[in-house]
Amino acid sequence: DVKVTQSSRYLVKRTGEKVFLECVQDMDHENMFWYRQDPGLGLRLIYFSYDVKMKEKGDIPEGYSVSREKKERFSLILESASTNQTSMYLCASSATTGGSYGYTFGSGTRLTVV
Amino acid sequence: KQEVTQIPAALSVPEGENLVLNCSFTDSAIYNLQWFRQDPGKGLTSLLLIQSSQREQTSGRLNASLDKSSGRSTLYIAASQPGDSATYLCAVLTSGSRLTFGEGTQLTVNP
Numbered sequence: 001d002v003k004v005t006q007s008s009r010y011l012v013k014r015t016g017e018k019v020f021l022e023c024v025q026d027m028d029h030e031n032m033f034w035y036r037q038d039p040g041l042g043l044r045l046i047y048f049s050y051d052v053k054m055k056e057k058g059d060i061p062e063g064y065s066v067s068r069e070k071k072e073r074f075s076l077i078l079e080s081a082s083t084n085q086t087s088m089y090l091c092a093s094s095a096t097t098g099g100s101y102g103y104t105f106g107s108g109t110r111l112t113v114v
Numbered sequence: 115k116q117e118v119t120q121i122p123a124a125l126s127v128p129e130g131e132n133l134v135l136n137c138s139f140t141d142s143a144i145y146n147l148q149w150f151r152q153d154p155g156k157g158l159t160s161l162l163l164i165q166s167s168q169r170e171q172t173s174g175r176l177n178a179s180l181d182k183s184s185g186r187s188t189l190y191i192a193a194s195q196p197g198d199s200a201t202y203l204c205a206v207l208t209s210g211s212r213l214t215f216g217e218g219t220q221l222t223v224n225p
Contacts, residue, residue: 043215090157102148102163
């Protein structure tokens with residue numbers, strides 16, 4: 001089975017800190033995605049990547065950046081964390097551009113910014 | 115813009131009951147539809163993936179159907195168990211490899 005691993009389950013960071021959320025997949029998937037999930041707002045796409053060193057903005061990219069230096073790893077960066085970035089962050093990957101094989105999600109990172 | 119709606123938002127049933135969760139989407143030009151399960155505080159687990167050319171998929175006690183022309187999918191759960199309690203999310207894949215999610219149905223199965 002495809003495995004998507006997010007490095008931390010829970011993180012607590014201070015306002016203004018630079019925060020790195022790491023995601024690794026082990027099945028050579030081309031596509032990787034970062035979502036955040038908030039009560040009442042559902043899942044919202046932050047950034048995605050179709051290939052190494054490629055990135056595309058999702059629906060809510062403000063305050064975030066990403067890095068994909070290797071195919072298996074996709075990092076989400078909060079340049080200067082703010083309290084409104086407290087959320088559950090979910091990473092996902094898929095095998096083809098058309099997504100014919102579906103998406104696989106990681107177990108999530110619960111980030112609290114204080 | 116694709117919109118996905120799930121009804122009901124919450125459902126509470128006694129153990130053993132068969133149940134149906136509904137999902138509707140506004141743009142029928144989809145590549146596939148995926149049903150996920152999410153336990154509290156956890157990530158999403160894929161349950162069933164239906165390609166746009168398919169009508170249904172089955173896995174154990176779960177059966178998902180797809181009617182692309184009417185923009186509807188249903189997830190049927192047979193003989194529900196307390197362990198089925200979770201939030202069920204429907205998502206459709208349209209152009210650009212972007213999933214659009216519904217808000218989910220929170221299911222509680224009472225012993």
